[in-house]
Structures are given as structure tokens and as C-alpha cells.
Amino acid sequence: MxxxxxxxxxxxxxxxxxxxxxxxxxxxxxxxxxxxxxxxxxxxxxxxxxxxxxxxxxxxxxxxxxxxxxxxxxxxxxxxxxxxxxxxxxxxxxxxxxxxxDNATLILPLHRELDALRENSNAGTRIGTTRRGIGPAYEDKVGRRAIRLMDLADLDTLPAKIERLLSHHNALRRGFGLPEFSAQQIFDELSAVAPKVLPYxxxxxxxxxxxxxxxxxxxxxxxxxxxxxxxxxxxxxxxxxxxxxxxxxxxxxxxxxxxxxVLGIAKAYTTRVGEGPFPTELMDEIGQRIGERGREFGTVTGRKRRCGWFDAVLVRQTVRTSGIDGIALTKLDILDGFDEIKVCVGYKLDGEVLDHLPASQGAQARVEPIYETIEGWPGTTAGARSWADLPAQAIKYVRRIEELIGAPVALLSTSPERDDTILVHNPFEG
CATH class of the missing domain: 3.40.440.10 (Adenylosuccinate Synthetase, subunit A, domain 1)
Structure with a gap:
């Protein structure tokens, strides 16, 4: 196994x-x-x-x-x-x-506040984060000034570590014209929560x-x-x-x-939350229809997700960068009833055809999708638990995706219900 x-x-x-x-x-x-x-x-x-x-x-x-x-x-x-x-x-x-x-890095209130300050700033720092302090905490980790879980088990050494952290953060606070953080307040907060998390x-x-x-x-x-x-x-x-x-x-x-x-999870279409490039994004009523049918709102933030056609170029790229052995394809049922479905098979950039998404931010913003149109299906895939339950054209769509991304579909999900899953290959069997 x-x-x-x-x-x-x-x-x-x-x-x-x-x-x-x-x-x-x-x-x-x-x-x-x-x-x-x-x-x-x-x-x-x-x-x-x-x-x-x-x-x-x-x-x-x-x-x-x-x-x-x-x-x-x-x-x-x-x-x-x-x-x-x-x-x-x-x-x-x-x-x-x-x-x-024990060596996991901690997120502190100062990380959340810095995250929000940057997202609210007009200085070009907005990227659409959840404002939960994730990025600033990772910054402190690689900056070698983070507080880690094990530090809560040795409160005598914690004040010096907090001072080291604040030498960086209070300088930022002064730059924002904000009052500095109190080392004692941070110590009190951490010492209070320590008994609740250290048992794990x-x-x-x-x-x-x-x-x-x-x-x-x-x-x-x-x-x-x-x-x-x-x-x-x-x-x-x-x-x-x-x-x-x-x-x-x-x-x-x-x-x-x-x-x-390695099992990769991919929707039968594409969504994105937050800022950034999205070559196949649909700004029309089709995108709206996909979002409404798929209930595309973030679990954590409730933010509305941007929706678009399946981008085989991007998924093929992640198949390679993650060494994906098989794909679990989800939400196929959301595409039920479309007369035709489009799949992105390449990009155009300044007159050149690309088979991958370039790393440059400027180039990513300019790429145009090259679409292949696939016939839709009038029947329903919702709740299907075997290939025999699927319309023939839906099976053709899945097979075409496999060809385009260079990886087989190991599981096919046809509703949020756990048992509405078609198993092709069990990942635990290697």
C-alpha cells in the first residue's frame, strides 16, 4: 500500500x-x-x-x-x-x-494586523489574501525571528524571542505611523494560550x-x-x-x-478566489451560471469565486510540477445541460503559441486562451456511481481531459455526497 x-x-x-x-x-x-x-x-x-x-x-x-x-x-x-x-x-x-x-511557526495577532494593513494599502501590495497573517508569519520564519510552538514550553526564554521579533515589526509599525506593540502583551497572550495547545x-x-x-x-x-x-x-x-x-x-x-x-484534485471547470491572472475566466452569463450551479463561494471567507472553462494547459503544468499520478475530477455534474463546453488547449502570447503558462507576471496577464469546443450532454451526471450511469458525451469529455493533461482520472466525483464517486484506481494501491 x-x-x-x-x-x-x-x-x-x-x-x-x-x-x-x-x-x-x-x-x-x-x-x-x-x-x-x-x-x-x-x-x-x-x-x-x-x-x-x-x-x-x-x-x-x-x-x-x-x-x-x-x-x-x-x-x-x-x-x-x-x-x-x-x-x-x-x-x-x-x-x-x-x-x-514542535517546530511549527506560530501566527500572532501582529501578523494578522500587518496582513490587513498591506491589503488595505494603495501601495500596490494587494494580492487578495485572507488577511489571516499567513504571509507575514512565513516571512518571520525565513527571517529566523519566528516564535515556534516549542517556545511556549519554555516561557523563561520567550521574552528575548519576542523582543527579537518586535525589533522588526515595530520598525514596520513606525513606518505605518502606528503605535508599537508591547512585548508584555504578546507574552501574556502566548502564556495564556500555551496550556491549551502544548498537550498536542x-x-x-x-x-x-x-x-x-x-x-x-x-x-x-x-x-x-x-x-x-x-x-x-x-x-x-x-x-x-x-x-x-x-x-x-x-x-x-x-x-x-x-x-x-500523488493524487491531484481538479474541477471539471476552473475557479479562482482573489487577485491574479485567470486566462479562461468567463465574465458573462455562462460564468455566472457555472458559479451559481457550483455554489462557488469560499469555505473560509465566503468570497465569490471567479469561474471559467477547464484549462488543460494549467492542469498539465501542475501534473508535471507535482508529479501527479492520477486526477480526481470533481463537479462534473455542474456542466450538465450545456450545449457545448470549451477546454483551453494552449495560449497565444504576442503572436506566439505557448503550451504552458509563462512565469512572467506581465506575460501571464496577456496570454489569450486557445479553445477546443466539445459537444455537451443533455442528460445528467449528478449522483452517478459508475461509468454506465454517465451520458456518452460526458465520458468523451473526461477522456479528452485525460489526453490533454497527460494523467488518468483515478476518481470521478458527481456530487458533494461522499458515495457519489466513481473509482477507477485506488491511490492507496500505488
């Missing part, structure tokens, strides 16, 4: 929650390896709906161990609040089912290595999508971490050989 990494193959919001939950039954451990509480997963289990931002999806299933790796930036108060929300829904979170890497702390790289050697099946759960990767995404309109599959190793402390199968 192979350990499995799940990554978004577009800009996020591809329906990872349902697929991860579907895979959770076969996994022993579910691990988050990047991002923070800017990512949202909605899980529908029976009549219960769980909205998760920080916790791995495995926490809602009995007998599974959920792990937050060192690649995640952790807002301790957001963690406590999410644990309490799940508790109100009858889900008990204890050390038995949740562990957090563990040496995660060692824990996962031991579990792996004992044959436990690990599911690595990515957040956002590969096109938001800090290196391989549509920079600067990206998140502040690596979202490609390779981060599963770095963000947990396991070597790359611990990963067996």
Missing part, C-alpha cells in the same frame, strides 16, 4: 475535502504539511457538515490520527476556536487523535517515521492549489508556502521516498 499525497491541481477550492474524507477510511494518519487557517475544507458526513480551516480532515473520523506538520503556520487561538467548534458538534479532539509539530505538541518527523516503518498508511493533505505555490504558481498572486506535492516531505520531516502516489 502506498502513502498518498493529495494536492489541488488548480488554484484551490477543487473539492479536496470530500476526496480526502473518502480516502481517510483507508488511511491511519492524515497530515497537513503546509499553509495555515486560510485553507478551507467542507466535509459532509451523513447529515453533519464540518467546516475545517486548520485541522486535518481525519479528526472527524474515529480511530484516525491527525497531524499538523512543521510546514504549517499555526494560529494558536484559531486552533483552540476550531477545536471548540468541533467539540460543539460532538467531535472530541485530544492528544490521542491530534499531534502538532510532538516531534512529528520522528512520530511519522516510526508509524511509516510499522506499515501505517499516511495521507498527506494539501491546502490551496499547486497554482498558488510560492515558486510554481502565478507569482506574486500566490500563497506564501509551497503547495506542490514535494512539500509533503519537507513539511513533515519525512524523506521523499515516504510518498508513494
Amino acid at each position: 502506498a502513502n498518498v499525497v493529495v494536492v489541488g491541481a488548480q488554484w484551490g477550492d477543487e473539492g479536496k475535502g470530500k476526496i480526502v474524507d473518502w480516502l481517510c477510511e483507508q488511511a491511519d494518519i492524515v497530515v497537513r504539511f503546509q499553509g495555515g487557517h486560510n485553507a478551507g475544507h467542507t466535509l459532509v458526513i451523513g447529515d453533519a457538515v464540518y467546516k475545517l480551516s486548520l485541522l486535518p480532515s481525519g479528526v472527524v473520523r474515529p480511530g484516525k490520527l491527525a497531524v499538523i506538520g512543521n510546514g504549517v503556520v499555526l494560529d494558536p487561538q484559531a486552533l483552540v476556536d476550531e477545536i471548540e467548534r468541533l467539540g460543539a458538534q460532538g467531535v472530541s479532539i485530544t492528544r490521542e487523535n491530534l499531534r502538532i509539530a 505538541m510532538d516531534t512529528v518527523w520522528r512520530l511519522l517515521d516510526e508509524e511509516r516503518r510499522q506499515g501505517r498508511r499516511i495521507l498527506f493533505e494539501g491546502a490551496q492549489g499547486a497554482l498558488l505555490d510560492i515558486d510554481h504558481g502565478t507569482y506574486p498572486f500566490v500563497t506564501s508556502s509551497h503547495t506542490v506535492a514535494g512539500q509533503a516531505a519537507t513539511g513533515t520531516g519525512l524523506g521523499p521516498k515516504a510518498v508513494g502516489y
